[in-house]
Amino acid sequence: VSTATSIAQKKFDNCIMNASGVWCYDEKELLEVDKSKAASFVTKSGTLQARKGNPKPRYFETNFGSINSMGLPNQGLEYYLDFVQKIQQQNPNKTYFVSCTGFNVQEDVLLLEKVENSGFKGIVELNLSCPNVPGKPQTGYDFETVDMILKTVFENYEGLLGVKLPPYFDIVHFDQMAKILNKYPLTYVNSVNSIGNGLYIDDAQEKVVIKPKNGFGGIGGDYIKPTALANVHAFYQRLDPKIQIIGTGGIKTGRDVFEHILCGASMVQVGTALMKEGPGVFERLTHELEMIMQSKGYEKLDDFKGKLKYIE
Numbered sequence: 552v553s554t555a556t557s558i559a560q561k562k563f564d565n566c567i568m569n570a571s572g573v574w575c576y577d578e579k580e581l582l583e584v585d586k587s588k589a590a591s592f593v594t595k596s597g598t599l600q601a602r603k604g605n606p607k608p609r610y611f612e613t614n615f616g617s618i619n620s621m622g623l624p625n626q627g628l629e630y631y632l633d634f635v636q637k638i639q640q641q642n643p644n645k646t647y648f649v650s651c652t653g654f655n656v657q658e659d660v661l662l663l664e665k666v667e668n669s670g671f672k673g674i675v676e677l678n679l680s681c682p683n684v685p686g687k688p689q690t691g692y693d694f695e696t697v698d699m700i701l702k703t704v705f706e707n708y709e710g711l712l713g714v715k716l717p718p719y720f721d722i723v724h725f726d727q728m729a730k731i732l733n734k735y736p737l738t739y740v741n742s743v744n745s746i747g748n749g750l751y752i753d754d755a756q757e758k759v760v761i762k763p764k765n766g767f768g769g770i771g772g773d774y775i776k777p778t779a780l781a782n783v784h785a786f787y788q789r790l791d792p793k794i795q796i797i798g799t800g801g802i803k804t805g806r807d808v809f810e811h812i813l814c815g816a817s818m819v820q821v822g823t824a825l826m827k828e829g830p831g832v833f834e835r836l837t838h839e840l841e842m843i844m845q846s847k848g849y850e851k852l853d854d855f856k857g858k859l860k861y862i863e
């Protein structure tokens with residue numbers, strides 16, 4: 552069986568990689584993912600200037616997932632572009648992902664100009680969960696702003712671009728977002744980012760577990776798999792087939808990978824389980840997926856991708 556996949560005709564020998572933000576902060580972490588069984592890596596979302604991020608503790612693992620309010624700690628987009636250019640020379644046939652996020656549309660345009668001027672030939676992931684102007688929800692929940700950003704970005708940027716979306720919970724929101732996304736030459740849509748502003752409590756101490764935002768943070772892991780699968784499938788049902796889907800959220804076994812692909816994902820990304828297990832997780836997940844495919848008689852992803860059955 553083969554777990555190979557392709558995104559925008561770029562070939563990957565596997566369909567499992569890291570999620571932006573996890574094991575991708577610096578060269579050391581990125582090299583470890585590059586050497587693992589992961590199909591590729593995506594960097595932490597790079598901003599115009601490097602950022603220290605929020606005070607710690609800002610990440611906490613629970614039995615069923617994780618909560619984080621990292622605050623976008625990153626080395627700055629140029630650091631990631633320089634690193635990927637170096638790695639690209641050693642692995643000319645491998646396609647890499649660089650994530651970025653601006654704090655307004657002007658910054659987004661500037662970031663993508665930097666990408667183009669760097670000669671980067673991989674895939675850019677624009678993180679739309681970034682904060683917007685105060686008083687407005689995060690960009691991904693401000694549909695007019697998403698539309699304006701994509702319109703402005705695609706007036707200048709000609710490279711391969713995907714967007715990382717927050718989870719949606721209303722069918723009308725799936726419809727409204729898909730209508731906007733279908734207007735643009737997007738390479739892919741990556742669903743989902745963490746479920747925003749959850750709260751985890753240490754009941755012994757009667758206290759929150761992360762310092763920033765009085766303990767409020769993005770939720771990942773088992774908690775979010777049903778939401779992640781729904782977002783992957785909702786966009787798979789609604790988007791132009793030219794726009795592929797990357798599935799992120801709640802992946803910790805081969806079954807979870809299988810389910811994301813059954814919902815329409817061409818690639819899956821691992822966050823919380825990677826944070827808990829390290830890059831060895833990619834070999835385990837790949838093996839578990841191969842076993843499932845073998846037991847079902849599937850030779851390649853296209854044999855079951857998007858073929859989720861409904862009850863007639």
Ligand SMILES: CC(C)(C)CCc1c(C(=O)O)[nH]c(=O)[nH]c1=O
Binds near residue numbers: 619621681682744769
């Ligand atoms: C939440 C933001 C800081 C606005 C963006 C970066 C980010 C973070 C983060 O750096 O806190 N955590 C997530 O789970 N997803 C994200 O997209």
